[in-house]
Amino acid sequence: MRIAVLSGKGGTGKTTVAASLALVTTNSQYIDCDVEEPNGFLYLKPEFSRSSEVKVRVPLIDESICTHCGACARICQFNALAVTPNRVLTFPELCHHCGACSLVCEAGAITEVDRRIGVIEADAVGFAVQGRLDVGEPVGIPILDDLKIWIEPGRTAILDCPPGASCAVVHSLEDCDFAILVTEPTPFGLHDLKIAAELVKTMGIPAGIVLNKAGKDNSIIETFCTEQNLPILLKIPYSRQIATDYSNGILPVQASSEWAYLFGELAAKLPGLAQGVKA
Amino acid sequence: MRVIVTSTGPTIDSPMDPRFGRAEYFLIVDSETMKATAIDNASRNASGGAGIAAAQAVIDARVDALVTGHLGPNALNVLRNSKVALYEGIHSSVEDNLNQLKAGQLKPVATGGQPQYGQGGGMGQGGGMGQGRRGGQL
Known part of the structure; x- marks a missing residue:
């Protein structure tokens, strides 16, 4: 209960x-x-x-594959990515870990990596x-x-x-x-x-x-x-x-x-x- | 030269909007003809990251320069990675800002040297020494 x-x-x-x-x-x-x-x-x-870290998945950009098409920034509802002509900037603290950016990346340049945001203690x-x-x-x-x-x-x-x-x-x-x-x-x-x-x-x-x-x-x-x-x-x-x-x-x-x-x-x-x- | 000026209204005689991420409009102005096109700032009411989205809009508009009031750290971080020249506007109309820009009277925004990429950047030197003074009665 x-x-x-x-x-x-x-x-x-x-x-x-x-x-x-x-x-x-x-x-x-x-x-x-x-x-x-x-x-x-x-x-x-x-x-x-006892404790365990709480982690979320945030995007990591592989600039060597990225075509800077801008699809990831357009799909992000939380403005956690910006695409400039030669670089993608990520703002992990704004990310809500939905994974949409990596789904829409046709070049496959986005992987998701762990990022700690807190801890559980018991x-x-x-x-x-x-x-x-x-x-x-x-x-x-x-x-x-x-x-x-x-x-x-x-x-x-x-x-x-x-x-x-x-x-x-x-x-x-x-x-x-x-x-x-x-x-x-x-x-x-x-x-x-x-x-x-x-x-x-x-x-x-x-x-x-x-x-x-x-x-x-x-x-x-x-x-x-x-x-x-x-x-x-x-x-x-x-x-x-x-x-x-x-x-x-x-x-x-x-x-x-x-x-x-x-x-x-x-x-x-x-x-x-x-x-x-x-x- | 094509310039974006943040604006409180859709026309060139509107006052410059000192807010960047939450500006009402972005006015794209051709500095030669002074012809202006207004873009509604879609990120004006974003719950977060308005500055980042606005910076993205400026980059996507492929302009040469931006005139606005205050740029926050995230917006500055994005714009530093573009070729857009950044200027601090004056509290007057968009048109006045353009004229000042053409006359070389607007202050460039300090971008802090090398661009810093996204999260994790930022170096600062903190100084500060204080000398305490007790009130006269003690």
């Missing part, structure tokens, strides 16, 4: 929820899909003993797995593809998604059985929750809400959830104690048995929710 934790808005508590759930779920895997800035390790404190038992994009690289999607290879059948994978609702989130969500949308009772929280809710709906993934930083009046989120028929699975109060613990690398489930129990209850509901049982 694959559970995605996403939010739209950054800083609502995705990592708190995802890492907490991973800790209280038996036979789980925590998969940090926020490859631009993975941070689950700060709380789970795994010892990463602990010995595969409980904590994270993808990390190298500094300066703009496209992390291929890392997400590689991350999913580390998800083991029969285990419950909790995917800590990147913020926003862009390609990286869509890619993380693909093949997930249920989505937990983490939000906060603010106009920004609601704004981005709407986008996230629309995304999971479009992708046909059942979803529920964790309302973090809940206060006395949470109607801004509650009204939306009622309208959209989205169950609120858990409310985490706006609490100085939780924030203090978090800043010290301690999750609510580690700090109090009450939170361990509440997250445990949520974890127990997930298989049913993933199969469409009402919360």
Whole structure:
């Protein structure tokens, strides 16, 4: 079973929820899909003993065969090639690794070569797995593809998604059985929750809400959830104690048995929710 | 001489567009007759690599010179590998830019000597020494 934790808005508590759930779920895997800035390790404190480089295929031009016809530059949708009268320039950081350039090259002057863009790191038992994009690289999607290879059948994978609702989130969500949308009772929280809710709906993934930083009046989120028929699975109060613990690398489930129990209850509901049982 | 000037409009009296990759139009002007042909900049709204695509368009147009505002590093890298002469334009009409070019008044764009090919080029010398000064109250 694959559970995605996403939010739209950054800083609502995705990592708190995802890492907490991973800790209280038996036979789980925590998969940090926020490859631009993975941070689950700060709380789970795994010892990463395994790693694999993430590589993409980018074009390499053989200038001795190249006729400078320009077909590769014309077919490239990402402007990753330019053909000058006597030389082809490649811009590997713009390449999306589709291979179209080598397909259209009639002279056969293009081969594809490996280029590292990041790394996957995992602990010995595969409980904590994270993808990390190298500094300066703009496209992390291929890392997400590689991350999913580390998800083991029969285990419950909790995917800590990147913020926003862009390609990286869509890619993380693909093949997930249920989505937990983490939000906060603010106009920004609601704004981005709407986008996230629309995304999971479009992708046909059942979803529920964790309302973090809940206060006395949470109607801004509650009204939306009622309208959209989205169950609120858990409310985490706006609490100085939780924030203090978090800043010290301690999750609510580690700090109090009450939170361990509440997250445990949520974890127990997930298989049913993933199969469409009402919360 | 055939010159491309980046332009905010399709006619020679339009202001020069200081953007290169995201310019509205490329105006191909014959410097003798001052006859202009406008090309719509197809890469204006590209999500990335607009400068590279624009440089490709300039090369494909087989012109002798380019007058524009600012060339980014990728565009410069492509254009260095062509015979197109590069000039920094002035904030005025395309026509004024052409007249200045003919009068030898436009500044050539520094191409940094030897061309650098695509990715991986780029050398720089970083200098910089600072002397800290504490505020007077300390």
